[in-house]
Amino acid sequence: xxxxxxxxxxxxxxxxxxxxxxxxxxxxxxxxxxxxxxxxxxxxxxxxxxxxxxxxxxxxxxxxxxxxxxxxxxxxxxxxxxxxxxxxxxxxxxxxxxxxxxxxxxxxxxxxxxxxxxxxxxxxxxxxxxxxxxxxxxxxxxxxxxxx
Amino acid sequence: xxxxxxxxxxxxxxxxxxxxxxxxxxxxxxxxxxxxxxxxxxxxxxxxxxxxxxxxxxxxxxxxxxxxxxxxxxxxxxxxxxxxxxxxxxxxxxxxxxxxxxxxxxxxxxxxxxxxxxxxxxxxxxxxxxxxxxxxxxxxxxxxxxxx
DNA sequence: CGACATAGTCAAGCTACTTGACCATCCCGT
DNA sequence: ACGGGATGGTCAAGTAGCTTGACTATGTCG
Numbered sequence: 001x002x003x004x005x006x007x008x009x010x011x012x013x014x015x016x017x018x019x020x021x022x023x024x025x026x027x028x029x030x031x032x033x034x035x036x037x038x039x040x041x042x043x044x045x046x047x048x049x050x051x052x053x054x055x056x057x058x059x060x061x062x063x064x065x066x067x068x069x070x071x072x073x074x075x076x077x078x079x080x081x082x083x084x085x086x087x088x089x090x091x092x093x094x095x096x097x098x099x100x101x102x103x104x105x106x107x108x109x110x111x112x113x114x115x116x117x118x119x120x121x122x123x124x125x126x127x128x129x130x131x132x133x134x135x136x137x138x139x140x141x142x143x144x145x146x147x148x
Numbered sequence: 149x150x151x152x153x154x155x156x157x158x159x160x161x162x163x164x165x166x167x168x169x170x171x172x173x174x175x176x177x178x179x180x181x182x183x184x185x186x187x188x189x190x191x192x193x194x195x196x197x198x199x200x201x202x203x204x205x206x207x208x209x210x211x212x213x214x215x216x217x218x219x220x221x222x223x224x225x226x227x228x229x230x231x232x233x234x235x236x237x238x239x240x241x242x243x244x245x246x247x248x249x250x251x252x253x254x255x256x257x258x259x260x261x262x263x264x265x266x267x268x269x270x271x272x273x274x275x276x277x278x279x280x281x282x283x284x285x286x287x288x289x290x291x292x293x294x295x296x
Numbered sequence: 297c298g299a300c301a302t303a304g305t306c307a308a309g310c311t312a313c314t315t316g317a318c319c320a321t322c323c324c325g326t
Numbered sequence: 327a328c329g330g331g332a333t334g335g336t337c338a339a340g341t342a343g344c345t346t347g348a349c350t351a352t353g354t355c356g
Binding site: 003004005006007008009010011012013014015016017018019020021022024045106108109110112113115116117119122123127128130131132134135136137138139140141142143144 | 150152154156159160161164168264276278282283
């Protein structure tokens with residue numbers, strides 16, 4: 001594998017990732033959820049099961065807890081989540097999704113599924129599964145946030 | 149394909165992309181080029197063949213020409229590129245890489261090749277080619293800049 | 297019970313972008 | 327040839343999303 005081929009592969013990967021995020025975001029907006037940034041989606045993914053504290057969210061997103069707290073301010077103000085007292089730790093607060101937050105998370109899943117279906121049309125279902133398998137083995141715990 | 153599987157694939161793709169960029173950046177720094185952000189690498193790729201104008205660079209990067217101009221200021225100040233008069237258009241300037249800029253671009257290619265070699269160890273050469281083929285067909289002209 | 301650790305917030309600062317305004321030069325129809 | 331709109335580039339100011347630093351409240355452990 002020549003260096004230039006590695007660059008071509010890298011560029012294709014980054015282009016695909018950028019395209020995916022852009023189209024998911026567009027799909028979420030098209031479903032009626034405005035003022036939502038892609039980063040919010042990653043937060044929703046962490047909050048969805050049972051809620052999370054600000055600190056847990058910060059770790060998940062790879063940012064400081066102050067930044068996570070600001071993000072929570074934002075999604076609370078927009079009605080997607082709410083701060084509740086934490087059962088069993090009076091210092092902490094449990095951030096949970098509101099009904100609208102859940103609806104937005106579902107919208108993001110639908111949008112992602114739509115994009116991936118498009119890939120299936122181009123590649124075929126089998127190759128999409130191969131793709132998923134490859135990626136899962138390469139970077140099972142890669143960073144969610146981009147560094148560029 | 150269920151929605152949750154689409155999300156898993158999306159997450160794997162973004163994790164891989166994030167990991168790739170982080171490791172290329174680390175590789176470039178390890179080769180002695182400091183103060184270089186990943187965005188600079190995308191600029192280098194556009195400047196490498198024959199140079200480019202600020203406006204062309206802005207289109208390539210998906211930012212305003214003011215932002216591209218600021219980025220050029222930065223890499224000029226750091227010695228990676230220089231502004232030259234444009235042959236045939238007195239309004240424009242041709243931004244070209246310096247020798248150090250070329251060296252940095254080569255370092256990025258080496259770092260990328262190193263990461264991709266790691267993928268080859270995990271997946272096998274054949275599957276890496278399949279991966280590259282899939283990605284190239286999915287988003288041949290996706291955005292270079294992340295939106296999240 | 298006292299000392300240190302941890303959850304969260306407030307405040308200020310930084311960086312990489314944006315929008316808006318502007319000048320110099322090019323191109324093209326009259 | 328020339329006048330007017332398009333284009334290339336820069337300067338200036340504003341913004342969003344992060345950072346670091348300082349602080350309070352609560353938990354944990356010897």
